[in-house]
Amino acid sequence: QVQLVESGGGLVQAGGSLRLSCAASGGTFGSDSMGWFRQAPGKEREFVAGISWGGSRTAYTDSVKGRFTISRDNAKNTVYLQMNSLKPEDTAVYYCARTTPYQEPSEKAFVSWGQGSQVTVSS
Numbered sequence: 001q002v003q004l005v006e007s008g009g010g011l012v013q014a015g016g017s018l019r020l021s022c023a024a025s026g027g028t029f030g031s032d033s034m035g036w037f038r039q040a041p042g043k044e045r046e047f048v049a050g051i052s053w054g055g056s057r058t059a060y061t062d063s064v065k066g067r068f069t070i071s072r073d074n075a076k077n078t079v080y081l082q083m084n085s086l087k088p089e090d091t092a093v094y095y096c097a098r099t100t101p102y103q104e105p106s107e108k109a110f111v112s113w114g115q116g117s118q119v120t121v122s123s
Helices: none
Strands: 003-007 010-013 018-025 032-039 046-051 058-060 068-073 078-083 092-101 110-113 117-122
Touching: 003 092, 018 032, 018 092, 018 117, 032 068, 032 078, 032 110, 046 068, 046 078, 058 068
Parallel strands: 010 117
Antiparallel strands: 003 018, 018 078, 032 046, 032 092, 046 058, 068 078, 092 110, 092 117
């Protein structure tokens, strides 16, 4: 059974940075595209970023382009989300997600999510 465990969330001032990590166990991490979603209070969950199984292809939602960077370390079964220049509107619970093997990291390809990590950006 695949488990995804997020860490690294917290409270930060606007303009600051945080790095989220997601440790995966079980499954086929090295063959799965990975991604990050977020859900703000009263809003639907939205796709933030995705990375292909080998790490050569990435995708971002427009609102985070140039500020967030997704990366992965297949030797450590871990995916990261580096978040810079944070804004109050980035406040949300951030979820790590995975696809089934060899699927491109498009929004609709993700099939399972972790429990989430709270990110709060104060103004």
